[in-house]
Amino acid sequence: MLLGFSIPAILVVIAIILIPIGWLFYLSFIGNDGQFTMEHYQKMVEYKSYKRVFFTTFQVSLFTTIICILIGYPLAYFLASLPPRVAGFFMLAVLLPFWTSLLVRTYAWLVLLQKKGILNEFAMNIGLWDTPLKLVHNMTGTLIGMAHIMLPFLVLPLLGSMKKIDKDLMHAAANVGASPSKAFWTVFFPLSISGLVAGSLIVFVLCLGFYVTPAVLGGGRVVMVSTQITAILENQFNWGAASALGVVLLISTLLVLYISSKIFKFDNALFGKK
Amino acid sequence: MKQFSKSINRASSLLLAAGITAAAGIATAAPVTVVSWGGSYGKAQDAALFTDAAKNSGIEIVRESGASMSKTCLQVESGSVNWDLVVTGSGGSASAAAKGCLEKIDYDVVDVSNFIPGTYTDYCVGSDVFATVMSWNTDKYGKPGSAGAPKTWADFWDVKKFPGTRAYRANNVDGVLEPALMADGVPMDKVYEVLSTEAGMKRAIDKIRELKPHISVFWTSGAMQAQLMKDAEVDMTTGWNGRFDNAAKDGAKVGYSFDQALLDYDCFAMPKGAPEKDTAMKFLAEVSKAKYQANLPFHITYGPTNKGAYDITTAPKELIEALPSHPKNVPLMLPVSLDWYAKNRVKALEMYMELISE
Numbered sequence: 001m002l003l004g005f006s007i008p009a010i011l012v013v014i015a016i017i018l019i020p021i022g023w024l025f026y027l028s029f030i031g032n033d034g035q036f037t038m039e040h041y042q043k044m045v046e047y048k049s050y051k052r053v054f055f056t057t058f059q060v061s062l063f064t065t066i067i068c069i070l071i072g073y074p075l076a077y078f079l080a081s082l083p084p085r086v087a088g089f090f091m092l093a094v095l096l097p098f099w100t101s102l103l104v105r106t107y108a109w110l111v112l113l114q115k116k117g118i119l120n121e122f123a124m125n126i127g128l129w130d131t132p133l134k135l136v137h138n139m140t141g142t143l144i145g146m147a148h149i150m151l152p153f154l155v156l157p158l159l160g161s162m163k164k165i166d167k168d169l170m171h172a173a174a175n176v177g178a179s180p181s182k183a184f185w186t187v188f189f190p191l192s193i194s195g196l197v198a199g200s201l202i203v204f205v206l207c208l209g210f211y212v213t214p215a216v217l218g219g220g221r222v223v224m225v226s227t228q229i230t231a232i233l234e235n236q237f238n239w240g241a242a243s244a245l246g247v248v249l250l251i252s253t254l255l256v257l258y259i260s261s262k263i264f265k266f267d268n269a270l271f272g273k274k
Numbered sequence: 275m276k277q278f279s280k281s282i283n284r285a286s287s288l289l290l291a292a293g294i295t296a297a298a299g300i301a302t303a304a305p306v307t308v309v310s311w312g313g314s315y316g317k318a319q320d321a322a323l324f325t326d327a328a329k330n331s332g333i334e335i336v337r338e339s340g341a342s343m344s345k346t347c348l349q350v351e352s353g354s355v356n357w358d359l360v361v362t363g364s365g366g367s368a369s370a371a372a373k374g375c376l377e378k379i380d381y382d383v384v385d386v387s388n389f390i391p392g393t394y395t396d397y398c399v400g401s402d403v404f405a406t407v408m409s410w411n412t413d414k415y416g417k418p419g420s421a422g423a424p425k426t427w428a429d430f431w432d433v434k435k436f437p438g439t440r441a442y443r444a445n446n447v448d449g450v451l452e453p454a455l456m457a458d459g460v461p462m463d464k465v466y467e468v469l470s471t472e473a474g475m476k477r478a479i480d481k482i483r484e485l486k487p488h489i490s491v492f493w494t495s496g497a498m499q500a501q502l503m504k505d506a507e508v509d510m511t512t513g514w515n516g517r518f519d520n521a522a523k524d525g526a527k528v529g530y531s532f533d534q535a536l537l538d539y540d541c542f543a544m545p546k547g548a549p550e551k552d553t554a555m556k557f558l559a560e561v562s563k564a565k566y567q568a569n570l571p572f573h574i575t576y577g578p579t580n581k582g583a584y585d586i587t588t589a590p591k592e593l594i595e596a597l598p599s600h601p602k603n604v605p606l607m608l609p610v611s612l613d614w615y616a617k618n619r620v621k622a623l624e625m626y627m628e629l630i631s632e
Contacts (some may be wrong), residue, residue, distance in 0.1 A: 047624055049631040056631070115507050137491045137507070220444030220492020223631045231445035235623050237347045237373055 021250070028244035040244035050228070050245075054252070057224045060142060060214060061207035065154075067147040068203050072154040073196065079155070080162035094155055102149060106213045109145045110136060113217075137219025145217040146207060153206060154199035161195025197264045201257065208253050225249050305334035306554045309341040310361040313497035314520040318573035319361070319401070323566045331560040333553055343367065346545045347375040355547045358554035365448055365615045367398035367543045372616065377544040377551060384559040386580075390599065392609075393579040398541035399562055400579035402570060403599035405537055405607060406449040409503060409518045409530035410510040414438060418529040425533050427457035430510055431481070433488050438509030440485060441502050444492030444630065447623040448615070449536050451478035452608060453512065454485075456534050466611045475618070479625050483632070492630065503528040515598055516574040537598060537607040539579060571597060 031037035044050040075094070079087050097105060112118050113136035120132040135141055165188060173183035211226035218224075229242045308324060310316040316339055328335045338357070343366040349355045362370070370376050376397040386394045393400030408430045415436055416423040424436055430453065433440075443450050455465050455474070458481045468474040491508055493499050499513035500521040515535070518528050542561070548554055560566075564582030571577070571589045577599025578584065587594065595602060 043624075047628055049624070049628040052631040114505055116505055134490070215494065219490065220494065220630065223445075223627075227445060228627065231623070231627060233344045234342065235344075235369075235446055236620055237344050237369065237375075239351075 024243050024246055024250075027239050028247045030240050032238065032240070037240070040241045043241065044244065044248065049223075053223050053225055053228045054248070056222060057208055057249070058252075060139070060146065060210075060222065060224060061204050063143050064146040064150055064207045065200050065204045067143060068150050068154040069196070069200060071147065072151055072158060072199070075151075076155050076158040076162055076195075079159055080165075094152055097148070098152055102212060105149060106145055106216045109141065109148070109217060113141050113144065136217055138221055139218070141217040141219070142214045142222045145213045146210065149213060150203045150206065153202045157199040157202065158192065158195040161198075162192050165191045193264075197260070201260060204256070205253055208249060304550055304553070305336045306358045306550045306557050307336045307338060307356060308359045308557070309338045309357050311341055311496065312339045313495070313500065314517060314574060315496060318516070318520075318570065318576075321573045322569035323401075323561050326569075327557065327561040327563075327566050331557060333557045333560070335557065343370040343375070343543070346370060346543070347373055350375045350546045353547075355545045355549060357545050358548040358550045359542050359544055359558060361401065361540060362398065362543050363448065364395075364398065364400075364539050364541055364610065364612055365619070367395065367541055368612050368616055369619065370543065371395070371397035375546055377546050377548060379544070379558070380555050383555045384562055386562070388564070388582045389562075389579050390581060393539045394541070398543045399558060400539045400541045401562075402567075402574075402576035403537065403539045403579060403597070404576045405515045405532055405535040405598035405603075406453075406512060406610075407515045407518070407530040407532060407535040408453070408510060408512055409499075409515075409528050410436075411438075411503065411506055411508075411527055412529045413506075413527045414509050418531050423529070423531075424510070425531060427453045427534050428459075430512075431457040431485050433485075436510065438488075439490040439507075440488050441491040441493050441499070441508040441511035442482070442485075442489045443512060444494045445627070446494075447619060447626045449512065449538070449610070450482070450626055451475060451622060452536055452610075453534070454478040454481035456608075457481060462534060462608045465608055466614045469614060469618070472621070475622055475625055479629050482626075483629055486629070486632075500524075500526070516576045519575040519596070532598065532603045532606045535598070535607045536610050537604065538610040540576075 028040055029036055029038070031039055079090055079094070082090065110117075114120070115132045115134075117136070119135065123129055124132065135144070169187050169191075170183050173187045174180070178186065209226060210224065211230070214222045214224045215227055215230075218227075225245055225248075229245050232238050232242045232245070310319050316337075320337065324335060324337060327333075341361045343360070343362050346357060346360050346362075347370055349357060367376065378396055379394070379399055384399055386399065389400060390403070393403065408424065408427065410424055412418075415438075424430065429436055430440070451469055452465050455468055455478045456462060458477060460468050469478065491502060491511075493502060493511065493513065496514050496517045499511055500517045502508050502511055503518060503521050504524060504526040506527070515530055515532070518526075518530050522528050542558055544551065544554060544558070562580060564578070564580045564586055567578035567580045567583035568587035568589075570583075571587065571593050575593070575596050575598075577597035578587075579599075584594070594600060597603070598607070
């Protein structure tokens with residue numbers, strides 16, 4: 001009976017996930033002449049640019065995740081400690097960016113951060129610095145924009161797990177003589193780790209495939225896998241080469257998920273456990 | 275019960291009949307989908323070409339933005355073609371035609387007898403002549419032609435004489451290697467000869483590597499070229515001449531010169547299996563007439579491909595002389611070699627991407 005209910009969902013998964021991914025794998029082995037070929041994968045070994053592009057992609061994703069954790073953890077902690085009515089207001093502030101187009105937010109950062117942008121003009125007017133700082137069209141701008149866009153993806157699961165933590169546990173720790181910081185690190189933090197790991201993984205994986213923000217704020221200097229795929233499609237109409245890049249990105253993403261699931265011991269949730 | 279099924283039958287046959295007439299109605303008067311680029315280019319085409327041509331020919335059009343030959347090929351290969359006419363660069367149309375994505379132009383319908391030679395092919399009809407130029411911030415380096423203003427690609431590369439930041443093309447090799455060779459001292463008429471070997475391409479790439487520390491932004495579109503100069507985000511960039519004239523109209527402090535620029539043309543292509551092929555061909559014939567092209571210079575400084583337009587245009591002399599296709603300007607420039615791109619684009623792009631990712 002229950003299985004019957006899930007049949008439509010299973011069919012949808014097959015139709016919109018499994019078949020296209022299978023097709024992606026297939027295309028990546030097809031040359032321009034329609035024959036089987038390994039040339040797309042050979043090219044990735046032959047040219048250094050592909051390795052560098054993958055390195056940049058993982059670097060940007062990792063840095064963005066770290067920035068999100070550094071900002072998001074204290075923020076979620078603050079939200080979790082507020083009384084529900086006040087927390088609602090602050091939650092709105094976290095969620096509000098979700099309702100604005102990604103593109104609009106990205107261009108807003110461009111306007112703020114560029115050479116004659118609002119931030120540089122303001123800082124130079126009040127004498128913080130004399131020559132405009134290079135805040136955008138580089139890695140700095142990319143990370144600022146991506147961290148801003150990704151933050152809610154970290155905060156929401158983290159807040160969920162923090163709210164489930166029984167406050168009495170902290171009081172109990174204090175009763176047996178733990179200092180507030182000791183109570184935090186030995187009681188609260190370990191209990192919040194599941195939410196932190198979930199949020200960080202969502203952010204990291206979303207970053208790996210990100211296109212718009214690095215393309216606009218990176219000024220062409222931060223070349224991610226998605227940028228490379230676009231370049232190949234726009235200039236060579238080469239679906240095979242673009243698919244091969246997609247396949248490698250997909251496999252490396254799965255690899256990251258698998259390794260972190262081993263480290264953080266949530267492999268039963270992701271991959272099932274015998 | 276019988277009565278019921280009868281009325282159902284009648285209702286469905288009525289519905290069917292209505293459906294058929296609706297379908298027939300669509301077949302005779304379905305609008306032609308015309309796809310161009312964003313920013314000032316598409317707006318100029320609307321103002322000069324599309325609106326009037328649609329009105330005079332009675333052909334209804336739907337205007338879309340985001341023209342791209344790769345999307346065209348994707349539509350053709352997946353068998354769901356929605357576009358009828360697509361704006362493209364000459365090189366893009368050549369690659370798409372080689373992939374079999376384009377419909378042959380019917381030159382019995384489209385009259386190109388008075389076109390500038392070399393501005394149409396079997397698969398593409400020229401819409402305008404443009405130039406890839408270097409432009410600069412006139413507050414910083416002076417007005418074009420004034421003493422001390424930059425003039426050649428060597429000046430673009432000379433960061434001692436012209437200190438400041440540069441922008442260059444991102445993720446696309448069209449018009450990227452030629453300026454580097456000219457900056458390296460290769461005479462204009464020898465550029466494609468040198469580029470025909472891998473050593474020649476490497477020489478160009480090495481020259482760009484030399485400038486790379488000063489390239490603070492790589493641009494991805496014409497709209498971005500204009501924005502970079504409007505915001506004074508960079509001091510000098512490569513780009514398409516009409517975009518800079520329109521940026522200057524908007525108050526940007528920007529100037530450019532045609533010296534050593536790359537002469538090229540944009541054109542209209544038709545995806546293979548375009549849904550309104552015949553009507554679209556008629557619209558293409560209409561829009562290629564001199565009387566519409568004659569209005570183009572008022573909206574963007576790109577030259578008509580139809581020579582008749584130069585005879586009848588009411589544009590003032592200064593405007594005509596500012597067009598890349600003007601006889602005064604053409605000899606200053608290097609015409610882009612479609613032949614070279616057909617042979618070397620893939621290799622050249624790999625080499626350029628290699629450099630950008632360094």
